[in-house]
Amino acid sequence: MTALAQTPALTAAAYKSDYRPVWCPGCGHYSVLSSLTKALAELGLQRENVAVISGIGCSSRIPAYTSVYGFHSVHGRALPVATGLKVARPDLTVVVAGGDGDGYSIGGNHFLHACRRNVDLTYLVMDNQVYGMTKGQASPTTPADWDRSKLTPHGTGVSPFHPLAVALAAGANFIARCYAGDPNGTARVITEAVRHPGFSMVQILSQCVTYQPSQKEWKTTVRKADVTTTRDAVRAARWLMADDGLSTGVLYIGHRPIYRPELQASCSVDDLESGFVV
Numbered sequence: 001m002t003a004l005a006q007t008p009a010l011t012a013a014a015y016k017s018d019y020r021p022v023w024c025p026g027c028g029h030y031s032v033l034s035s036l037t038k039a040l041a042e043l044g045l046q047r048e049n050v051a052v053i054s055g056i057g058c059s060s061r062i063p064a065y066t067s068v069y070g071f072h073s074v075h076g077r078a079l080p081v082a083t084g085l086k087v088a089r090p091d092l093t094v095v096v097a098g099g100d101g102d103g104y105s106i107g108g109n110h111f112l113h114a115c116r117r118n119v120d121l122t123y124l125v126m127d128n129q130v131y132g133m134t135k136g137q138a139s140p141t142t143p144a145d146w147d148r149s150k151l152t153p154h155g156t157g158v159s160p161f162h163p164l165a166v167a168l169a170a171g172a173n174f175i176a177r178c179y180a181g182d183p184n185g186t187a188r189v190i191t192e193a194v195r196h197p198g199f200s201m202v203q204i205l206s207q208c209v210t211y212q213p214s215q216k217e218w219k220t221t222v223r224k225a226d227v228t229t230t231r232d233a234v235r236a237a238r239w240l241m242a243d244d245g246l247s248t249g250v251l252y253i254g255h256r257p258i259y260r261p262e263l264q265a266s267c268s269v270d271d272l273e274s275g276f277v278v
């Protein structure tokens with residue numbers, strides 16, 4: 001009897017494409033790409049079984065730099081595209097990636113409902129607190145006193161959005177924060193997030209050295225959270241609201257059931273075509 005050929009495990013480098021990223025030297029998104037490819041290697045996934053879906057922004061270029069399937073979609077629409085893909089092809093591992101502008105401004109409503117639906121997706125938000133691609137406008141996570149943009153020379157005057165608290169309130173079941181300056185730690189969290197069934201929210205502090213140069217200080221200010229992962233949403237909410245946004249780790253893992261379209265469907269295509277359902 002001949003032994004079945006084993007599919008060989010791939011190295012992290014095998015998940016990178018031949019395209020050279022056009023990101024600025026020192027941009028945090030390079031490290032996120034490395035962390036993602038390390039995680040895919042650790043998970044031992046075959047490339048044809050993975051899809052990376054993005055919106056628009058410097059961060060959203062990431063699918064082109066991987067060798068898995070990818071779709072560089074429309075600004076703010078990565079989550080609905082990914083949701084449709086995962087529901088149609090539950091066998092695929094679907095990673096969604098993009099920026100704070102893409103995910104929390106134009107895509108904000110999709111973000112809320114992705115947390116609420118709990119489709120099995122891993123969402124990586126490369127948060128640099130700015131619209132990098134369009135040359136440095138304020139985003140929902142920009143500090144209120146940030147006065148470097150000509151559009152907001154006296155600061156935005158608006159409190160920043162709290163993505164992880166919002167994710168928790170909207171029903172996300174896996175909530176983590178990472179730092180691009182810790183690529184191995186980020187790879188470990190991405191691995192755990194992909195393994196977690198349901199929607200996993202991973203905020204990655206990813207410095208924009210061009211429009212937010214003070215983020216270089218994250219090297220000294222970002223730290224591991226002094227809490228262990230909790231399953232208690234009230235405790236997680238209290239902790240998140242007291243945190244300064246620079247603590248990293250897996251902060252919350254809940255136990256809501258994942259969205260299973262085959263159990264939810266209340267009508268068939270035949271019903272729709274026959275006009276039975278209006």
Ligand SMILES: Cc1ncc(C[n+]2csc(CCOP(=O)(O)OP(=O)(O)O)c2C)c(N)n1
Pocket residue numbers: 056057058059060075098099100101102103106126128130131132133134139208
């Ligand atoms: C419908 C639409 N509106 C606006 C834009 C312009 N636009 C492109 S990228 C971007 C913001 C990107 O910021 P972010 O998602 O934070 O990514 P970063 O570049 O910072 O990585 C905007 C407003 C667009 N491409 N499409």
Ligand code: SF4
Pocket residue numbers: 022023024026027028029058059128132133207208209210211
């Ligand atoms: S503008 Fe900012 S986010 Fe965009 S590639 Fe340059 S450093 Fe990265």
Ligand SMILES: [Mg+2]
Pocket residue numbers: 057099100101126127128129130131132139
């Ligand atoms: Mg951004």
